[in-house]
Amino acid sequence: MKHNYKKKSKLNILISLSVLLIIIVAIVSAIGSANIKALDVYRVIFSKIPIINKYVNMEKITDAQFAIIWNVRLPRVILGILVGASLSVAGVSFQGLLKNPMADPYILGVSSGAALGATVAIISQFEYVKYGFSSITFAAFIGAITAVFIVYNIGKINNKLSTNTLLLAGVAVGQFFTAIMSFLMVVNSNDMSKIIYWTMGSLSGKGWNPVKTLSIPILLTIVVLIYYSKELNILLTGDETAKSMGVNVERTKEIILVLGTLLTSLVVSVSGIIGFVGLIIPHITRIIFGPDHRILLPCSAIVGAIFMIITDTISRTLISPVEIPVGIITAMFGGPFFIYLLRSKKKMM
């Protein structure tokens, strides 16, 4: 496969993917029990933008349709975009940084920490809402950050981050946190189903609040990570080579790790542990667009977003009105597709 995308074609790819995302946003927002046309979704969006809203014809849209699109479907789709983009970008960064194809956003213990935090909040029945976030979200975030903090400090030897120690510490701390969570679950079996549902991840019923609060930090973090794409490329040639080429290896690694875990923690605390996206989307984008992070990072953000909102739509419509946790759908549909790509790539070579 040839990956020589020059400046122009890079831009073309990004524009095409963005257009595709915009189209899919309308389609998935229209799908569901209520009778909604895809174009109505754009009308609703434009009606909320000053100046442009004067030119939008809203006559055919009923108040009920408007409410469903604006209050239910759109916030959920946009949250899906944020979650999918964050997990994919974090996955690409970790795989590149740790030079390990098995790496995903959860590899440093974020998921287990978040799950333990959420479990504690659920069984303590402690109700607290601030800025529209529940105590579960706060507890999950604190749990995630705590786990990564421990892993990070174990992995740092003589002020240097050792990749292998980091990975092993991530596994060990993750298992430990999961064990505590399981223990708490067994002791408080009443809350078991609620905890299990949380750990399987969901985007349902969050409203505009998480989107409003998270979009700016998430977008900023993604932009900063893209800012480091040249360094990520060079780090692939080895730490010592990177150092000799003028990269501040230790600082770059720290920044990427901190930003990646921040991204993951933010998303996980809101949506629960949605698996597979952060592992598979980076590989799929790498197979299609090559290993250059300057194109890989933005592309994976968009591809991750598209994948997330499609799978979320499937999760809410497949056996409607019952919602399937989206983590199940991502693995069920993403797995076979990934295997297909892997095999067709092997045949090509």
Next chain:
Amino acid sequence: MNIINLNNVEFGYGKLKVLRNIDLSVEEGQFLSIIGPNGAGKSTLLKVINNIYENYEGNISIYGKNAKDYKRKELARIISFVPQDTFLDFEFSIEELVFMGRYPFQKRFQNDAKHDYDISYRAMALTNTLEIKDRLITQISGGERQRALIAKALAQDPKIILLDEPTSHLDINHQIEVLELLKELNLKQNLTIISVLHDLNLASRYSDKLVLLKDGQILKSGSVEEVLTASNIENAYNMRAVVELNKFTNSLFVTPIESKKRNKNTSLPSIHLIAGGGSGQAIISRLLKEGVDLSVGVLNVGDSDWQLAKSLKVEMVEEKPFSAIKEETSYENLNLMRTKDIVVIAQVPIGHGNLLNLEMALTAINEGKEVIYVKENIEKNIDYTNGIATKIMNELILKGMIVLNSIEDLLNYLENYKRK
């Protein structure tokens, strides 16, 4: 002009010192090779010069400025580094890899400018990688990968290039290809090259200066002739070697002979060997390998047996080059024979010049010394004296000289000697 100066540099992990008392200067346009046995600190020295290992003691200056005062990117614009065994698992094309070399010159989000294109393409042209620039680095041969990595280093537009064993894991044709390329860059672009090399002969063939490291210290540095001597090699590698001028490459060539670790074997009898003209080479190396206490003589200086015996430090009686053996020299030889248990005669051609060697053997056997003739080739005529040599040989046989047909037989005989 000295562009790199190392002053009393020390480096270590904890208490273990990997480098000690390193004083070294490198001139602009020099091709310097760092040689030495495994674990001598060769790669470490290279990485200390490149500031990859920062916590060294002592002082390193590059172009007159302390290496620690350089910013990373600033240093990367002067020195580029080609590491050993770069494991590249990600599917970059050669072109993408080479363009990475422009990193120290670019600002963030700055796209590759025309200038970057020019330098990268020139680097690929110089290394013959232009025609394969679209191939993936996971799908090219070891030699091609090494050339691609050198191209990346050249895209850094450096004044100095450091290489850590650029020829390891390459076939001999690729080894020569890579070193020819480096030599060409060295001569045409006036690029200063510092390379760790395993192969002493490649080092001697391409370098202007050698640094021989042992146990983290510089054992010897200087020109190839100064560094590549049998005694320096023996000292560093604990191995005997012969150093001679290779006629094809016009450079010094090192042939390892044997490991020095073996001690003299006192259970075998001591031997004096009469040889010459290369007839004794196999016997000398076999007997030394078994640890026999050996002496040789008389040999003319410059004779091929003499060269071997000299380089292996065998006790020897010498005569001037191309001249007949003098009487006093041959008596010296007889005295040496008297100190040994057995006199061995190799199948050496006997002329009037070395007839005295045979006569002294006769004297020895008359004194009761045991004499063995190793006649490896029955067909071969050794008599160039119109029958005098043959007469003495027959007399020796009459006096009880043992004739053996191979070196193996000789060794068997020596094995059983003690039991007699």
